[in-house]
Amino acid sequence: MESNWNQAVEADSDIPQISESGSWFWRIMNKGEHVALQVSDKLLKPLTEAKYLNADNVSRYRCIMRIFFENYEKLKYWLYLEEVYEEMLKDPFWSEYKIEQCQQDLTMLTEWKNLNTIQDTRRVSSIEEFKNKKYRYQMSEYSVEIERLVIRLENLFIEGASLEPTLLERIRRNMERFPEMAGKDKNEVYTWWTDLNNDFMRLNQNYQDYIRDLNSVKAEEMMRTKEFLVFKDRLIEYLRSFIKGLQRNVGVIEECLKTQESDMREAVFDKIVEYEFLIPRMEVEVSEKMIRRKAEGRFKSIYDWFVGSEGQENEAAKLFDVTNEIIRRITRYAAQLSEKNALGANRKEEYRKVAEMFMRCENLEEAHKMSAMVFGMEKTFHIAGDQVRETDSMNRGVYEEKPIQIELKPRVRTYREKTKRSSIIESTEKKLETRRKMLEQQKEEEKKIKMLEKDGAIDFSALPILEPRIREILLKWISDAMESVDFSARTDDGRRYRLDKSNMAEKCVVHCEDGNFTMPKMRIVFQEESV
Incomplete structure (x- = not known):
């Protein structure tokens, strides 16, 4: 990845234009520095090199590409049609595979730019053989990377991820050597810089993948099974070992980064840039500014991971919290499983112990007390009610509350409450008294409203301070009038009135x-007097 990083540098206005390679890849590798997304032709056009992974004859295409890749790994870059065909026939699955089909598949893969072709003229002995155009085939660069990705995906669950405290220790040792790199040879500086970056990328990727696995649905379901108790302790010990590595190394790395002098850091970057700039590259032009931006961006990513930026919490502290939370969750699930297992355990020994305690009782009274302590009260009732407590304190005991009496009713269908016969109480005087009070109140309200009336009208903009009851009556009159088409209504005593809305635009x-x-x-x- 280091050797061909320049194929993924983002084009810039003051930087020489390079090939359309992946500006997107450059933004990912240079994530320490925020670079806005720039849409390029490379990003928008379809990736035809990946068509063979989902085409109609995908099984044939993938097997052919795997043959090319395995030979590529053995440094055999060019293959003939006959060689590919022979490799396919080695597997019984392709016993009926024809050489014409192989030719068609190679042609299609060449059309999709998965294979590069060159006409082999070394073995030509006649014009007829030259016209037959015997080709040699080679994997394209895109196809090599696609096959590597496919192999990684195939082995995704086999490889897995891990938390390695040794990576932190190596990063700490390399970070402590940062000041002395200013006086070292550029070759040694570049080797040190490459090791530091590789360790950091491995640490970042491995911890993210491992934490993701522990937070997956599959892991959550496994933590709830009995089999999980077998290796629970090993998993917790593994996580705690990583936390100890974090505590030992992160503080040292953070201090090293904070105390670095800018002049010393620039001197190290100068040597890294000088070495990378002298690496011969084909078909690509790079500048020292590009290389420096990449080096500074990677250093910024390391700085933010261990120190943080703009007052935000660093990634190491977040990882510490996440790992502790996973340990707590594992412990909680293990405790729940243990409790569940204990419910079905054989209690024979417990019963024998209780029997021995009863046998030591000297009399029946002492046995009764022992029974109350071991088994509790017999025939207990749990009664729920809406009783009013003096306090809502949860620390107050039952015996500190005042006793209450609750009448219990039988819960049988034949039960009927006893009815008490009572005589009809004469309430004429009470009714008359109530009616008299209501009439007096009504007259008093009419008197107060009459005082608000001037020239046969009540103007809301000129009212004095109102009582709540009088306000309710006036608003009710307005509501009754608003429900009428001509905005008129009658009061309770029969007076007819209308609502004057000529000055509605004004407020009062x-x-x-x-x-x-x-x-x-x-x-x-x-409009008229009361009837």
């Missing part, structure tokens, strides 16, 4: 004893 404030409210300016105009 009505003052009351319990507050003020704003309403449109209106008048209640009475």
